[in-house]
Amino acid sequence: MRVIETIADMKAFIKMNKEKGKSIGLVPTMGALHEGHLTLMRRARESCDVVVATIFVNPTQFGPGEDFQSYPRDLSGDSEKAASAGVDVLFHPLAAEMYPPGYATFINVRGITEKLCGISRPGHFQGVATIVTKLLNIIQPDRAFFGQKDAQQVLVIRRMVQDLNLDAAIEMVPIVRESDGLAQSSRNVYLCPEERNAALVLFRSLKKAEQAVSNGERSIGRLKDLVKKEIAAERLASIDYVEMYGYPDLQPLEELRGQVLLALAVRIGKTRLIDNMILEDSPACC
Ligand code: AMP
Numbered sequence: 465m466r467v468i469e470t471i472a473d474m475k476a477f478i479k480m481n482k483e484k485g486k487s488i489g490l491v492p493t494m495g496a497l498h499e500g501h502l503t504l505m506r507r508a509r510e511s512c513d514v515v516v517a518t519i520f521v522n523p524t525q526f527g528p529g530e531d532f533q534s535y536p537r538d539l540s541g542d543s544e545k546a547a548s549a550g551v552d553v554l555f556h557p558l559a560a561e562m563y564p565p566g567y568a569t570f571i572n573v574r575g576i577t578e579k580l581c582g583i584s585r586p587g588h589f590q591g592v593a594t595i596v597t598k599l600l601n602i603i604q605p606d607r608a609f610f611g612q613k614d615a616q617q618v619l620v621i622r623r624m625v626q627d628l629n630l631d632a633a634i635e636m637v638p639i640v641r642e643s644d645g646l647a648q649s650s651r652n653v654y655l656c657p658e659e660r661n662a663a664l665v666l667f668r669s670l671k672k673a674e675q676a677v678s679n680g681e682r683s684i685g686r687l688k689d690l691v692k693k694e695i696a697a698e699r700l701a702s703i704d705y706v707e708m709y710g711y712p713d714l715q716p717l718e719e720l721r722g723q724v725l726l727a728l729a730v731r732i733g734k735t736r737l738i739d740n741m742i743l744e745d746s747p748a749c750c
Pocket residue numbers: 492493494495499500501503504609610611612613614637638639640641647648649650
C-alpha cells in the first residue's frame with residue numbers, strides 16, 4: 465500500500481490508473497480506523513479495481529470548542545489496518561495542502577443540513593460538503609463509500625453530487641456495531657469504562673422504538689417519547705436530539721409511513737455520540 469501526501473501525486477496516480485481503464489473506489493475517513501471504516505474499505509475492494517482511502521482530520525467541519533485538536537490520530541496503526549482491508553493508496557494530506565493560505569471556497573447544501581446535526585453543529589456540513597467535493601475532484605472515483613452511521617451526511621453528499629453533476633455513485637454501508645450493540649466510532653476511545661457501559665443506551669433506545677413499531681405503534685410523537693424516556697433513565701446521558709423524519713427526504717411526519725430515520729445525538733459525559741436506525745412501516749398485508 466502506498467501513502468500519498470500531495471494533491472499533485474494523487475492526481476498523477478489517478479490519471480495513470482484511469483488511462484489503464486481501472487475503476488476507482490474512494491473511502492473518505494478522518495482516521496483512527498475501526499471495523500466500521502474497514503467494512504467500507506472491504507466493500508470498495510469488492511467492487512473497484514483501485515481503492516483509495518483518505519485520512520484527513522478536516523478542520524473546517526469542526527466547530528469552536530469541538531475536539532479537532534484532541535481527535536485521535538494514529539497513522540501507523542491506520543496504515544496497517546487499511547492495508548489489511550485491501551486499500552491500494554492512503555491519501556493523507558496536510559491541512560495546508562487542502563486549505564492553502566487564501567483559501568475561500570465553501571459548499572453549502574441547503575434544507576437537509578438545517579436539522580439534526582446541522583442545528584447542534586453549525587457549519588459542520590459546510591465543512592463536510594467542501595472536503596468531500598475536493599476529494600471527489602482530486603480522486604475522480606467511480607464509487608465513493610460512506611457509512612449509515614452518519615446517515616444525514618450521506619443524504620447531504622447525495623444531494624450535492626446530484627446538484628453539482630458530479631459523477632461518483634454514492635454507496636451507503638450499514639452501521640457496524642460492537643458485539644453489545646454500541647456503534648463503532650473513533651470517539652468511543654474517549655469513554656471511560658463506566659461511560660462505555662452507559663453508551664449502550666443509544667442502541668437500547670433504538671431497539672425499543674423498533675420493537676414498538678413491530679408491535680404496531682405508528683405515532684412519531686409516542687415513539688420519540690419512548691426513546692427519550694429510555695435515554696433519560698441513564699444517569700450519564702444527556703440528549704442533544706432525538707428526531708424522526710421521513711427517509712430519505714427528511715420531511716417531518718406525525719405517523720410512521722414508508723421509511724423513517726430515527727436519529728439520536730446523545731452526550732455521555734463530555735463525549736457526543738450519534739446513532740440511528742431506519743424504521744419501516746411494514747407493507748400492508750395482501
Ligand atoms: P469518520 O472517520 O468518522 O469521518 O468516518 C468515515 C466514514 O466511516 C464515514 O462515511 C462514516 O459514516 C463511516 N463510519 C464510521 N463509523 C461507522 C460505523 N460504525 N459503521 C459504518 N460506517 C461507519
